[in-house]
Amino acid sequence: xxxxxxxxxxxxPRCLLGDERFGxxxxxxxxxxxxIGKLDEYLSRxxxxxxxxxxxxxxxxxxxxxxxxxxxxxxxELVGHCRKTGRREDAFRYAEEALxxxxxxxxxxxxxxxxxxxxxxxxxxxxxxxxxxxxxFEKAGADYAGPGTDPDLLGGLYNNMxxxxxxxxxxxxxxxxxxxxxxxxxxxxxxxxxxxITCLNMADTVSAQQGPEKGRERIRTLVQRAADxxxxxxxxxxxxxxxxxxxxxxxxxxxxxxxxxxxLRQAAREIYERA
Numbered sequence: 001x002x003x004x005x006x007x008x009x010x011x012x013p014r015c016l017l018g019d020e021r022f023g024x025x026x027x028x029x030x031x032x033x034x035x036i037g038k039l040d041e042y043l044s045r046x047x048x049x050x051x052x053x054x055x056x057x058x059x060x061x062x063x064x065x066x067x068x069x070x071x072x073x074x075x076x077e078l079v080g081h082c083r084k085t086g087r088r089e090d091a092f093r094y095a096e097e098a099l100x101x102x103x104x105x106x107x108x109x110x111x112x113x114x115x116x117x118x119x120x121x122x123x124x125x126x127x128x129x130x131x132x133x134x135x136x137f138e139k140a141g142a143d144y145a146g147p148g149t150d151p152d153l154l155g156g157l158y159n160n161m162x163x164x165x166x167x168x169x170x171x172x173x174x175x176x177x178x179x180x181x182x183x184x185x186x187x188x189x190x191x192x193x194x195x196x197i198t199c200l201n202m203a204d205t206v207s208a209q210q211g212p213e214k215g216r217e218r219i220r221t222l223v224q225r226a227a228d229x230x231x232x233x234x235x236x237x238x239x240x241x242x243x244x245x246x247x248x249x250x251x252x253x254x255x256x257x258x259x260x261x262x263x264l265r266q267a268a269r270e271i272y273e274r275a
């Protein structure tokens with residue numbers, strides 16, 4: 001059930017030094033950690049309308065406060081939100097704004113630049129613009145090339161880049177990237193969820209390349225591997241777990257694992273009911 005947004009979810013005390021009436025042009029930063037924390041609350045109970053209102057409110061606050069770094073963070077979240085809710089034009093609009101702002105802020109060649117490109121590319125790929133997506137993914141790979149890039153960022157890059165390759169019929173490249181994604185996600189706590197998603201993506205790629213009958217054994221091996229990863233007791237049963245369960249359940253149905261699919265849906269329902 002959607003909850004109304006309360007003023008305390010948004011309101012921050014204004015500093016008069018940043019008020020245009022006083023002739024100043026100081027940046028008034030938005031509270032980034034608080035914004036993401038509240039967003040996670042909305043998403044944990046599937047309140048997508050509330051999540052969008054929350055993000056749009058703070059986007060306007062960032063604009064008014066001249067906080068371009070905060071604006072970039074919120075734009076990246078809006079790109080993902082519109083992608084997940086199937087809004088192509090809005091996703092592209094926010095992606096273009098985020099990419100332009102990323103360049104204006106001088107984030108080319110940085111992790112922030114790479115993350116912005118991955119977010120935009122994932123949206124383009126989700127709506128069929130795979131050539132454009134792949135070009136952005138390749139640039140993101142260069143952004144992430146420096147030392148110290150988190151494995152989860154690289155895992156996300158490789159997995160999503162592989163999906164674009166699959167859509168373009170570049171299957172060998174896709175499988176190589178999927179394996180790199182699984183390797184990266186094996187290095188982070190809770191990475192089993194991302195590994196499971198990648199296994200199902202690989203099963204889809206086998207089906208696309210060989211057909212469901214010819215690739216049956218390999219597909220079943222990959223789907224069983226995904227099921228084992230999702231059932232790992234070390235994985236936190238939180239809102240993200242529920243999201244992944246719902247995302248993966250149709251794949252288990254498609255490949256003849258109906259009991260596993262229903263178990264995932266039940267797990268998601270239980271988590272959402274507790275939220």
